[in-house]
Amino acid sequence: MKLSGSEIIIESLKKEGVDYIFGYPGGAVLHIYDALFAAKDIKHVLVRHEQGATHAADGYARACNKPGVVLVTSGPGITNCVTGIATAHMDSIPMIVISGQVSRQYVGSDAFQEADATGITRPICKHNFLINDRESIADTFRKAFIIATTGRPGPVIIDIPKDLTDPNVKIDFEYKKNIKIRSYKIKTNEDENKIEEAAKILCSAKKPMIYSGGGVILSKASKELIKLTKLLNYPITNTLMGLGAYPSSDDQFLGMLGMHGTYEANMAMHDCDVLLAVGARFDDRVTGDTKQFCPKAKIIHIDIDPSSISKIIEVDHSLIGDTKKILRKLTSFSSKYKKNINRTAIEKWWKKIKSWQRKNCLSYKKSKEVIKPQSVIETLHTLSKGKSFVTSDVGQHQMWVAQYYKFDKPNRWINSGGLGTMGFGLPAAIGAQLAYPKEQVICVTGEASILMCIQELSTCLQYGLPIKIINLNNRYMGMVRQWQEFFYEGRYAMSYMDAIPNFAKLAESFGHIGMVIDKPENLENDLKTALNHKNRLVFVDVITDQTENVYPMIVSGKGHHEMHLAPSANEDIELA
Amino acid sequence: MNEDKRHIVSLLVENEFGSLSRIAGLFSARGYNIHCLSVAPTSDDSISRMTLVTYCTDAKSSQLMKQLDKLVDVINVKDLTDETHIEREMLLLKVKSTLKQRDELKRLTDIFRARIIDVTDTTYTIELTGPTEKILAFIDSLGKIKIVEQVRSGALGISRGSESLEIKK
Ligand SMILES: Cc1ncc(C[n+]2csc(CCOP(=O)(O)OP(=O)(O)O)c2C)c(N)n1
Ligand SMILES: [Mg+2]
Numbered sequence: 001m002k003l004s005g006s007e008i009i010i011e012s013l014k015k016e017g018v019d020y021i022f023g024y025p026g027g028a029v030l031h032i033y034d035a036l037f038a039a040k041d042i043k044h045v046l047v048r049h050e051q052g053a054t055h056a057a058d059g060y061a062r063a064c065n066k067p068g069v070v071l072v073t074s075g076p077g078i079t080n081c082v083t084g085i086a087t088a089h090m091d092s093i094p095m096i097v098i099s100g101q102v103s104r105q106y107v108g109s110d111a112f113q114e115a116d117a118t119g120i121t122r123p124i125c126k127h128n129f130l131i132n133d134r135e136s137i138a139d140t141f142r143k144a145f146i147i148a149t150t151g152r153p154g155p156v157i158i159d160i161p162k163d164l165t166d167p168n169v170k171i172d173f174e175y176k177k178n179i180k181i182r183s184y185k186i187k188t189n190e191d192e193n194k195i196e197e198a199a200k201i202l203c204s205a206k207k208p209m210i211y212s213g214g215g216v217i218l219s220k221a222s223k224e225l226i227k228l229t230k231l232l233n234y235p236i237t238n239t240l241m242g243l244g245a246y247p248s249s250d251d252q253f254l255g256m257l258g259m260h261g262t263y264e265a266n267m268a269m270h271d272c273d274v275l276l277a278v279g280a281r282f283d284d285r286v287t288g289d290t291k292q293f294c295p296k297a298k299i300i301h302i303d304i305d306p307s308s309i310s311k312i313i314e315v316d317h318s319l320i321g322d323t324k325k326i327l328r329k330l331t332s333f334s335s336k337y338k339k340n341i342n343r344t345a346i347e348k349w350w351k352k353i354k355s356w357q358r359k360n361c362l363s364y365k366k367s368k369e370v371i372k373p374q375s376v377i378e379t380l381h382t383l384s385k386g387k388s389f390v391t392s393d394v395g396q397h398q399m400w401v402a403q404y405y406k407f408d409k410p411n412r413w414i415n416s417g418g419l420g421t422m423g424f425g426l427p428a429a430i431g432a433q434l435a436y437p438k439e440q441v442i443c444v445t446g447e448a449s450i451l452m453c454i455q456e457l458s459t460c461l462q463y464g465l466p467i468k469i470i471n472l473n474n475r476y477m478g479m480v481r482q483w484q485e486f487f488y489e490g491r492y493a494m495s496y497m498d499a500i501p502n503f504a505k506l507a508e509s510f511g512h513i514g515m516v517i518d519k520p521e522n523l524e525n526d527l528k529t530a531l532n533h534k535n536r537l538v539f540v541d542v543i544t545d546q547t548e549n550v551y552p553m554i555v556s557g558k559g560h561h562e563m564h565l566a567p568s569a570n571e572d573i574e575l576a
Numbered sequence: 577m578n579e580d581k582r583h584i585v586s587l588l589v590e591n592e593f594g595s596l597s598r599i600a601g602l603f604s605a606r607g608y609n610i611h612c613l614s615v616a617p618t619s620d621d622s623i624s625r626m627t628l629v630t631y632c633t634d635a636k637s638s639q640l641m642k643q644l645d646k647l648v649d650v651i652n653v654k655d656l657t658d659e660t661h662i663e664r665e666m667l668l669l670k671v672k673s674t675l676k677q678r679d680e681l682k683r684l685t686d687i688f689r690a691r692i693i694d695v696t697d698t699t700y701t702i703e704l705t706g707p708t709e710k711i712l713a714f715i716d717s718l719g720k721i722k723i724v725e726q727v728r729s730g731a732l733g734i735s736r737g738s739e740s741l742e743i744k745k
Contacts, residue, residue: 118594123605127648130593147648182743183590183651307642310635 002170005134006035009098009165012141014041015175018069020060020434021045022053026073027113028100031165036071045434045463048455050077052427054084055453058093059428062414063389064435065220067094067148074100075113078159079120083421085155086124090418091241092218094153096144097121101130103163117159126154134164134171142179151186152305153218187306188321195326198276198300198317199333205274206345207296207352208234211257211286214241214417215279215303215323222246222410224327225278231334233346235353237265239280241417244407249386254353255362258286259554260399263361263569266552266560268353269294277301279323282312283418284556292559302326361552362403363568370545371520373397373472377404379524380442380470383531388440389414389432393425393449396478399550401444423452426469430456433465440468440531447473447541448497457510460537468530469539471503474546482549486564507539518543580631582611584663584733586741587626587644588651591617595624595649602643608632612730623651623743627733652741660736666703666729667711668693672722673700681721688714699724707731 003011009032013021021044025033036044047053050072057068068088072078078099088095102111118128127147129140137160144156202208216225222245229236229252236246237257246253255262257269269275275297280286287293290312299315301308302323309318319326364374377400380388390405391414392398398415407413414432416424429443450471460467472478480495504514513536517526523542530538551566589595596615603610611629618625632640637655644653667690673681681700685692688710694701704714708731715726735741 119597122594122598123601128594132593181648184648187645305646307639307646309642311639314635 001173003173004167004170005137005165006031006167008137008173010035010039011173012138012175013069016145018042021069021071022047022056023071024050024053024077026077026100028074028102028162029071031162031167032071034167048458050080051084051423052453052456052459054081055424055427056431057095058084058088059391059414059431060435061093061095063411063432067096067145068431070097072099074102075115078117079115082120085121087416087419087421087424088155089124091214092153094148095155096148097155097157099157099159101159101161104161107161117157121157125157128157130159131164138173138175139179142176143181146181147184190321190326194319195329196333198319199330199337201274201298201300201317202276202334203337203340206342207271207273207349209268209272210234210236210276211280212236212242212245212278213239213280216242216245217410219279219323221324221327224324228327228331228334231331235268239286240402242280243402243413244410247408248406249408256402260550260552263359263552263563263565264353264356266563267356270560272297275299279303281308287312288554289557289559359569361565361569364566365568368520371523371542373400373544373548374404376470376472376523376542377401379527381405383528384440388442389436391415391425391428391432391443393445394420394422395446395449396482396550397444397446397472422449425449426453426456429467430459430465433467442468442470444470444472446478447471447475447500448477457507457512461511465537466535467537471541472544473541474544475500476546503539503541512537512539514539516541578633580633582629582631583637583655583657584627584629584731585653585655586733587653588741588743589624589626590649590651591622591624592649598647598649602647606643608640614730614732627731629731651743654741656733656735661733662736663707663731663733664705665708665711665731666705668727669702669723670699670725671718672698672724677721684717690714
């Protein structure tokens with residue numbers, strides 16, 4: 001079969017099972033768009049800004065664990081993708097970004113719309129390619145998909161000069177599935193003895209703790225994690241990225257840990273004697289002061305990425321490899337050593353944890369006058385029965401979703417944890433909704449964040465995406481305001497969102513339904529109305545308490561046991 | 577353990593567009609210095625061999641090894657520092673040589689087993705190979721002799737014995 005470079009690209013994507021491309025056309029990719037025009041099996045989603053394309057592909061990948069695919073033009077097309085690529089990279093999300101490049105004869109001449117795409121993206125992706133000859137297009141695509149989806153996943157950029165996509169030059173096409181990449185190796189150490197040793201350590205614990213992260217979701221190991229945790233009857237906490245991997249409604253779940261984690265999760269981290277870290281990378285928002293991190297614990301770390309081991313926290317026992325496989329083996333060894341578990345010690349440990357839980361650290365002052373942001377999330381949770389896919393932007397609203405929308409399943413919670421990218425929520429919801437057209441997708445955002453990618457409302461109309469946008473409108477960059485209140489004596493420099501648009505009207509002008517909720521007594525009913533619009537996007541502008549803060553909070557550089565609690569938390573609970 | 581020490585690292589990398597900048601970029605992005613670096617193709621011209629020297633703590637160097645290994649273009653990487661290995665560096669040195677200094681220069685080159693490879697009426701150009709310390713000692717020994725130009729290759733390293741940095745298939 002003889003194909004042009006453009007046709008080879010499309011055929012390669014088909015071979016990889018790609019069903020959606022998120023993109024935006026331009027000179028350098030017009031040949032590719034022309035080939036795409038003829039392709040039936042791949043649907044192209046036209047975004048309104050290339051950043052939106054990357055976040056949408058990312059949201060798609062996070063929702064369904066398949067790589068998201070982006071197609072953009074050279075120069076401004078690829079530079080607009082930088083934030084989205086970095087966002088995916090920080091959270092290890094598989095993504096393929098195809099960028100057009102000026103024709104080979106012009107590369108390096110500062111040609112129109114020329115930008116050094118591989119140079120710009122090098123530090124923010126797992127790998128990138130600049131294709132130099134037609135013959136290597138197919139192999140490069142196969143390699144890119146292998147690299148993006150295996151090991152610790154991540155974004156891969158393929159930069160392709162326009163002349164290589166010329167429809168008039170055709171070459172033989174063959175897609176080699178089993179291509180070898182000599183220098184790409186996934187280092188594993190799934191040595192049975194080491195896993196058995198880990199099981200012994202786990203079963204010798206008196207105050208055990210399990211801490212799991214996004215790696216569990218990426219390796220689809222949620223079931224295995226639940227099985228092990230249930231077998232041992234140990235407490236478990238999830239990172240922001242790991243929420244949903246273990247059901248929040250389960251009794252053994254202590255909530256999220258870290259900067260805005262629960263009192264019980266953080267205290268248990270501080271006090272535990274054996275810590276099992278699974279697919280988590282000891283991020284600074286999780287560890288707080290590393291010198292005070294889990295000071296008494298022997299740490300076992302399971303991760304696919306050897307460079308995550310002992311990067312931040314020196315660990316005692318590492319198991320490198322696929323989380324799913326290792327958890328399975330660890331569970332079977334643990335059943336063998338389960339008899340060694342000191343049940344009285346564990347019971348005592350649970351008693352202590354229960355006493356921490358009585359602090360009721362997520363309690364907040366209810367109000368009849370202003371809408372409390374926490375209550376919006378709680379109501380959303382009730383109305384959607386905790387089953388929705390929820391994306392968010394970055395700020396207080398993001399933390400409140402993490403705390404109050406009790407996720408019971410993996411892949412439902414979609415947020416930018418690593419890079420913390422405002423503007424992520426709406427386009428990510430587009431990706432999630434396309435991955436699951438029948439599921440309810442909710443984007444919880446803030447009045448500052450939503451404006452960063454608001455143009456994607458237009459994309460939502462074009463593809464009939466019935467996303468529900470819940471804008472927690474506190475007229476502040478709330479998270480910035482909170483830090484200024486705590487650390488800058490209330491000097492609110494530039495954190496007030498002046499000249500805020502009328503969001504409901506804005507949404508209407510984009511062809512959607514706009515709503516405002518500003519009274520606590522209307523919250524439940526109006527939210528219900530919004531969620532009941534099955535086929536329309538509804539933008540719900542919820543006017544919330546301007547002064548609410550996110551609690552608990554560990555100030556950067558402090559230990560887990562040094563939390564600020566909400567004024568409403570039970571101060572006088574006696575601790576065991 | 578917590579003190580910076582000299583680490584000499586050997587790498588095999590794909591001789592591909594961008595490989596070098598990936599490695600150099602990793603150093604700057606993660607806050608490591610590159611003290612010196614040398615790169616050249618091997619007998620398989622699709623593979624380059626690199627030697628680089630950096631100063632960091634042992635903990636940081638073990639993290640660095642893992643980060644280098646993680647780069648898709650890196651075929652194999654090894655910290656040679658703590659194993660028996662041989663290091664060589666080459667120095668090309670152009671010095672002012674007045675008539676009076678010529679004897680002294682000749683004597684020094686002999687002592688260090690260096691070679692004079694170019695002569696003009698005002699300069700000598702000297703070639704010397706050896707471990708970095710020897711290079712430094714030679715430069716030091718020149719005393720008042722004026723250096724016009726100094727070119728060093730940076731260290732090259734290879735492990736002793738039958739060990740080699742292999743291409744894992
Ligand atoms: C692109 C980007 N710029 C700046 C920041 C820093 N930042 C973090 S949270 C925040 C405020 C977000 O405000 P809003 O969207 O209203 O959310 P709220 O905190 O009020 O819920 C800012 C500016 C960021 N995370 N991302
Ligand atoms: Mg706000």
